[in-house]
Amino acid sequence: MTTIKDVAKKAGVSVATVSRFLNDSGYVSADAAKAVTAAVDELKYELNPVARSLNTKKSNLIGLILPDITNPFFPELARAVEDVALTYGYTVVLCNSDENPEKEKNYIETLKKKYIAGFIVTSNQLDAPHYANANVPIVALDRAINDKIPVVSSNNKEGAVIGTNALLERGCRNVLFLRGPEELNPANDRYDGFMEAIRQSDADYQVVTCPFHFADSQKVVEQALQDNPSIDGIFASSDVSAAGALKAAGTIGRQVPDDLQIVGFDGVAMGEMLSPGLTTVAQDVYKMGAVATRVLIKQIENKKIEQSFYEVPVKLVIRGTTRSVAE
Amino acid sequence: MTTIKDVAKKAGVSVATVSRFLNDSGYVSADAAKAVTAAVDELKYELNPVARSLNTKKSNLIGLILPDITNPFFPELARAVEDVALTYGYTVVLCNSDENPEKEKNYIETLKKKYIAGFIVTSNQLDAPHYANANVPIVALDRAINDKIPVVSSNNKEGAVIGTNALLERGCRNVLFLRGPEELNPANDRYDGFMEAIRQSDADYQVVTCPFHFADSQKVVEQALQDNPSIDGIFASSDVSAAGALKAAGTIGRQVPDDLQIVGFDGVAMGEMLSPGLTTVAQDVYKMGAVATRVLIKQIENKKIEQSFYEVPVKLVIRGTTRSVAE
Incomplete structure (x- = not known):
C-alpha cells in the first residue's frame, strides 16, 4: 500500500x-x-x-x-x-x-x-x-x-505598487494607468496601489477606466496616445488590457520598449506569446x-x-x- | 408563461x-x-x-x-x-x-x-x-x-487545404509545415490536407513535427529558419504553434508578413492579440x-x-x- x-x-x-x-x-x-x-x-x-x-x-x-x-x-x-x-x-x-x-x-x-x-x-x-x-x-x-x-x-495593492515602480525605475516620466471596472474589488485595490506609488514620485500620470477586454483597451489606448504623445509608460490592470495597449502602440507607431514601456497584471500564459513578451505583475x-x-x-x-x-x-x-x- | x-x-x-x-x-x-x-x-x-x-x-x-x-x-x-x-x-x-x-x-x-x-x-x-x-x-x-x-x-483536412492554399495564393514558394503530434487524429487530418494541397503546387516544402506548445514550437522554427533561410511561409497545425513561429521569426529577424508569412489553425482568441494579428484556419x-x-x-x-x-x-x-x- x-x-x-x-x-x-x-x-x-x-x-x-x-x-x-x-x-x-x-x-x-x-x-x-x-x-x-x-x-x-x-x-x-x-x-x-x-x-x-x-x-x-x-x-x-x-x-x-x-x-x-x-x-x-x-x-x-x-x-x-x-x-x-x-x-x-x-x-x-x-x-x-x-x-x-x-x-x-x-x-x-x-x-x-x-x-x-x-x-x-x-x-x-x-x-x-x-x-x-x-x-x-x-x-x-x-x-x-x-x-x-x-x-x-x-496581494493586489502591493502588486500595483511593484508594477508602478517597475515603470518609474526604468525611467518613465508620464504614466498612463488603465484602471479596471470600478465595481471590481481587485481593480480598485490595484488602483489604490498605483496612486500610492505614483504620488510618491514626481512623474506625471493619467488614469482611464476600461474593461478587462482586448479590443476596448486597444481603442482607449490609441486615443490616449494620440491625445498625449508624451506618455512613455502604461500600467494596465490586466494582461488582456496590456495586450490591447501593446497592439495600440503598434498601430500608432510607438516603439515598445524603446519609447513606450508597458506592464500588465495577471501573468496569464498569453503574455509570453506577445512580441515583445509582456512584462507583468503575475498572480x-x-x-x-x-x-x-x-x-x-x-x-x-x-x-x-x-x-x-x-x-x-x-x-x-x-x-x-x-x-x-x-x- | x-x-x-x-x-x-x-x-x-x-x-x-x-x-x-x-x-x-x-x-x-x-x-x-x-x-x-x-x-x-x-x-x-x-x-x-x-x-x-x-x-x-x-x-x-x-x-x-x-x-x-x-x-x-x-x-x-x-x-x-x-x-x-x-x-x-x-x-x-x-x-x-x-x-x-x-x-x-x-x-x-x-x-x-x-x-x-x-x-x-x-x-x-x-x-x-x-x-x-x-x-x-x-x-x-x-x-x-x-x-x-x-x-x-x-473539417480538419479541408481546413488544412484552405490554409495551405492561403499561403500559396499569397506567393509563398517554400513552405514549412509544423505537423502536430502523430498520435492525434486531427493533427494527422491536417497533415493529409497540407500534403494534398502542396503536392498540387510546384512549391518547395518541409515538414517538422512538434507539439502544440509555444516554447517548443519557437525553438523548432528558429532552427528551421536558420537551416533554411529560403522558407517564406509557415503553416502551423495549431495557433499556439503559430504563436511560437511568429516569436521565432522576430528573434531571427525575419519580417512578418513582408518576407515570411504565417498561418495558424484553431482560431483561439489569443491570435487577435498577437502583433501582427494571426491569420488562421478557425474552428x-x-x-x-x-x-x-x-x-x-x-x-x-x-x-x-x-x-x-x-x-x-x-x-x-x-x-x-x-x-x-x-x-
Whole structure:
C-alpha cells in the first residue's frame, strides 16, 4: 500500500510538506503543491480518490462559480481547483455565471438542495443575499462577500505598487494607468496601489477606466496616445488590457520598449506569446485555486479554519515590454 | 408563461430555428445558437432549467473529459457545453485527464455508478476498453472511439487545404509545415490536407513535427529558419504553434508578413492579440461543443440520433501575418 513517504519521495519533497499540503496546516510552495498533487495522483495514494470518495461520501461535488471560463484568468484557476479537489476525493461542477445574479442564485439554491458540498465563488455580487444566507460552505475568490465567508485573494495593492515602480525605475516620466471596472474589488485595490506609488514620485500620470477586454483597451489606448504623445509608460490592470495597449502602440507607431514601456497584471500564459513578451505583475493563480479548495474542503469536513483572509503574493515577471533598469 | 414564440422574438430568430435548436433537428448557425441560448436563459423558458431538472430528473450531470482546460482551445468548448447543458437542465462536471488513461478510466467507472448521465470526451485513447465498454452515453470530440460513439469534429483536412492554399495564393514558394503530434487524429487530418494541397503546387516544402506548445514550437522554427533561410511561409497545425513561429521569426529577424508569412489553425482568441494579428484556419469551437452536448442529451433521453459523425466547417480568418493576395 502507498504511504505518505512514497508520495513525498515521488514528489521530491519532505513528508512534512506532504502533510502540510494534505492537511492545509502551513505554507507549501506552488511548485511543491503541484508535485504533491501529481504524486498523489500517480501513486493512487489513499487508493483511488475518486472511487474512495464516491463510495464513502454522501456529497462530493464542489461548485465552481466564475464569470466566464473563456476569460484567460479562469482556466488555470479551474485546473487548480479540480486538481486539489480530486486529491481529496471531490469533483468539480463548472458554473459560468456571466456575473448574472439570477444565474448565480439558481445555481446555489438548486444545487445545494441536491448534492453540492460547497462552492468556490468569484463574483461581484458582494452583498447578495443568496450568498449571505446560503447556509452551505463557501469560499470567495478575490472578492469579500461577508465576514463569515473566507476570502482568497492576491496581494493586489502591493502588486500595483511593484508594477508602478517597475515603470518609474526604468525611467518613465508620464504614466498612463488603465484602471479596471470600478465595481471590481481587485481593480480598485490595484488602483489604490498605483496612486500610492505614483504620488510618491514626481512623474506625471493619467488614469482611464476600461474593461478587462482586448479590443476596448486597444481603442482607449490609441486615443490616449494620440491625445498625449508624451506618455512613455502604461500600467494596465490586466494582461488582456496590456495586450490591447501593446497592439495600440503598434498601430500608432510607438516603439515598445524603446519609447513606450508597458506592464500588465495577471501573468496569464498569453503574455509570453506577445512580441515583445509582456512584462507583468503575475498572480499565482494556481495557488489561489489550490488554497481556496483546501479551505473549502476543511469547511465541508468541519475542520477548523484558522483565518478568514488568505493573501497570495504576486511577483514581477520581466519580459520585453520594459527596458533594463537605468543605472 | 414564456412560450417558444417569446424565445424566438427575444433571440431575433424564427420559431422554427428555436425548435431546430432545442430538438437538434436541423442546421442552426452558431450566432443563432448563442442568441437562443441567451434568450432561453434570460426568459427562464421552461421555468428555471436548473430547478426544473434537479427536481424532475434523477441524473442531470454531464462529465466533460478533456486533456487540460488551460490549453486555450478548451475553455470555449467548456463554455459551449455548459451553456447548452444548462438550457436542457443539465450541469457539467469538469474532468482534466492529462491524457492519462487511468485518470479517464477512474472518472468513467466511478462517476457513472453514481449520477453521471453521460460524457463528452476529448481523448487520444481511441481504443481504450473503458470507452468501448462504458455502457453510458458518450459523444467524442475530434477523435473517433468506435462505431457506436458519435463523433463531432472540425473539417480538419479541408481546413488544412484552405490554409495551405492561403499561403500559396499569397506567393509563398517554400513552405514549412509544423505537423502536430502523430498520435492525434486531427493533427494527422491536417497533415493529409497540407500534403494534398502542396503536392498540387510546384512549391518547395518541409515538414517538422512538434507539439502544440509555444516554447517548443519557437525553438523548432528558429532552427528551421536558420537551416533554411529560403522558407517564406509557415503553416502551423495549431495557433499556439503559430504563436511560437511568429516569436521565432522576430528573434531571427525575419519580417512578418513582408518576407515570411504565417498561418495558424484553431482560431483561439489569443491570435487577435498577437502583433501582427494571426491569420488562421478557425474552428467553430463553440458550435462543436454545442452540437456535442445536444447529441449527448438526445442519447441520454433515448431520442433518435440521425448520424454518427458530425462535421463542423472551418473558415479562414485573415489578419496581419499574411499579405494581400497577389494579383
